[in-house]
Amino acid sequence: MTLRVLGIDPGLTRCGVGIVDVSATRVATLVSVGVIRTPPELALEERLLAVARGIAAAIDEFAPAAVALERVFAQHNLRTVMGTAQASGVALQVAASRGLSVGLHTPSEVKAAITGYGGADKRQVGTMVARVLRLNEIPRPADAADALALAICHAWRTGAVPTSGARVTSLTPAQRAWREAEKATRTVGS
Template identity: 75%
Template sequence: MRVLGIDPGLTRCGVGIVDVAPTRAAVLVHVSVITTPPELALEERLLRIAAGMEALLDEHRPDSVAVERVFAQHNVRTVMGTAQVSGIALLAAARRSLPVGLHTPTEVKAAITGYGQADKKQVGTMVAKVLRLDEVPRPADAADALALAICHAWRVPLGSGAAPANGDAAGGLTPAQRAWRAAEQGAARRTAAPRLVR
């Protein structure tokens, strides 16, 4: 399964493509950041981003697209730019009849690290580990795009276009979440172990 992950942004738009095997092993195909200068007219910036996305879609032909779900922030201007770029990604995928998954940052962090409140450094480190890279992809937008692609692939049954209600086929958990849960259960067992009374 090949997934294009998009971390939408008007100044920096992270794009990452991964191939995921039935074993859930992931391999890096492509990662980059589409940039546009702030002084350029908005419509020109959107046009450049659209051209970059469409070129990647046509060259690498992913099976699905994963986009970060836009959420409210204090900076309305930033949210607007992110939403506009997200719309471009959705349109480009729809033109090619590709299924799209929208994932919140918390969902992505939980899928990749097993912890929904992980910071960017932790996410980047796990992305590098999962993809067996020598270093963390930079800038952070690139690592975030790869994390989105991996998250989507792990949450969607391979060969399927739509995400199930409860995550992947193995109990609704991603590999990172299963490892996290196993560690928690091990800690709970150690805490609950009976103590000898002398």
């Protein structure tokens, strides 16, 4: 039995999309990897539509059992974080419309799962992704490697290996803590 996971590194200009199969023994195999690209001069709604269509096409073609998405975090560049958040929202909507569960993972969680160190740089993550997937070279651009890292991280951290079409719903301790903090914030702010 294997778990097929679609990893998404959200972005408006480049949205990484990586799909892996992970066995019950944690052996990961590359299924597909790519980047959905949109030109900056295109209207925002058209860019988001292109991202949605690209993600939907990957789901329809490869039928993942779960989706792993990078949790949006505050960055210094507001324009970048807004585009990332918008692309993330589109990814969440597409996954939900297909009945797929989504695991949200922070960059530190992904780096720690893949390299053993939450502060690893992009080169280290890419190198380990290539090693884990037994690839001759690091997937390029970095968005593609990051999407694969997300997918691998999700499969390894959930510990669940459902058959095709099953939903993955287990959360890591960090995800449970984050979800509880989000609930507390909504309760206080209500």
